[in-house]
Amino acid sequence: MLVTGGNAGIGKETAIALARLGARVLITSRDPRRGAEAIEEIHTRSSSASAEVVPLDLADLASIDACAAAVQDRTDRLDVLVDNAGLMLSQRTETRDGFETTFGVNHLGHFCLTGRLVGLLRHGAPARVVVVASHAHKVARRGLDFDDLQSTRHYRGFSAYARSKLANVLFTLELARRLSGTGVTANAVHPGYVNSRFGRDGDGYERVISLGGRLLAISPERGAATSVYLASSNAVDGATGGYYARGRPAAVSRAGRDDVAARRLWATSEQLVGPFGP
Numbered sequence: 497m498l499v500t501g502g503n504a505g506i507g508k509e510t511a512i513a514l515a516r517l518g519a520r521v522l523i524t525s526r527d528p529r530r531g532a533e534a535i536e537e538i539h540t541r542s543s544s545a546s547a548e549v550v551p552l553d554l555a556d557l558a559s560i561d562a563c564a565a566a567v568q569d570r571t572d573r574l575d576v577l578v579d580n581a582g583l584m585l586s587q588r589t590e591t592r593d594g595f596e597t598t599f600g601v602n603h604l605g606h607f608c609l610t611g612r613l614v615g616l617l618r619h620g621a622p623a624r625v626v627v628v629a630s631h632a633h634k635v636a637r638r639g640l641d642f643d644d645l646q647s648t649r650h651y652r653g654f655s656a657y658a659r660s661k662l663a664n665v666l667f668t669l670e671l672a673r674r675l676s677g678t679g680v681t682a683n684a685v686h687p688g689y690v691n692s693r694f695g696r697d698g699d700g701y702e703r704v705i706s707l708g709g710r711l712l713a714i715s716p717e718r719g720a721a722t723s724v725y726l727a728s729s730n731a732v733d734g735a736t737g738g739y740y741a742r743g744r745p746a747a748v749s750r751a752g753r754d755d756v757a758a759r760r761l762w763a764t765s766e767q768l769v770g771p772f773g774p
């Protein structure tokens with residue numbers, strides 16, 4: 497099983513829980529030191545020595561290709577891919593390939609990585625893709641702005657984040673449709689409001705809502721529960737195209753059920769990062 501952003505927060509707790517269940521877990525990390533520290537903690541807390549780290553920066557298409565190649569070197573099948581890594585930034589920045597970073601990392605990076613690994617998932621079938629989205633997708637009420645997916649005209653961190661999470665929901669919808677009948681399922685998750693490091697890097701509104709709401713937040717361990725459920729429970733065998741929170745199906749916004757937008761996002765993503773697939 498592979499968990500992106502498994503060196504911190506919800507991803508690390510997901511990796512620990514899956515390792516406790518007996519899975520061989522690969523985590524990704526941008527930073528080798530943080531990755532190595534996480535592996536040590538995963539081994540200690542899961543009493544399993546089977547976790548490994550693979551370098552990945554989702555803001556760099558070359559790094560995504562290298563990560564997929566490294567995973568292919570280590571295994572010929574994947575049972576579970578958890579697209580978990582994510583960020584929210586108060587200032588607009590761009591990835592190495594020139595995409596607005598929130599959209600580039602949260603959506604395009606995972607679109608590209610999932611495509612590179614879909615062969616291993618098909619080989620592992622029955623296999624599962626779990627996409628960590630957020631109820632924040634509901635804030636993007638008007639849907640995605642296909643005329644300005646890169647937020648060049650106007651940027652607000654939380655709005656860009658909400659649209660990137662809507663992209664996660666639409667990606668899951670279309671992925672499930674395309675993988676129907678292959679034995680590979682795809683479901684999205686809202687982890688809850690989680691007391692992780694999320695949003696703390698910013699200096700504006702995003703940092704305020706991140707720090708201000710900490711009293712209401714649940715632990716990263718509890719935040720990982722629905723991802724772990726979708727990755728491992730027999731209760732969701734064959735279930736696909738769903739959105740879950742607190743371990744059960746949850747409502748998506750109207751914009752998150754828009755099949756036309758889901759197909760358009762897929763086609764646009766392929767134009768931006770190349771064809772989905774190995």
Ligand SMILES: NC(=O)c1ccc[n+]([C@@H]2O[C@H](COP(=O)([O-])OP(=O)(O)OC[C@H]3O[C@@H](n4cnc5c(N)ncnc54)[C@H](OP(=O)(O)O)[C@@H]3O)[C@@H](O)[C@H]2O)c1
Binds near residue numbers: 581
């Ligand atoms: N926390 C919440 O309340 C909440 C609510 C709803 C949804 N979520 C979603 O849950 C997921 C996990 O968030 P979290 O709360 O665990 O946050 P976190 O503690 O900040 O962890 C985020 C993870 O993503 C990684 N990451 C960030 N940018 C990356 C990049 N360019 N390439 C590769 N990895 C990158 C981080 O790596 P580094 O350690 O190198 O930064 C870290 O491992 C995110 O998708 C987030 O949108 C969180």
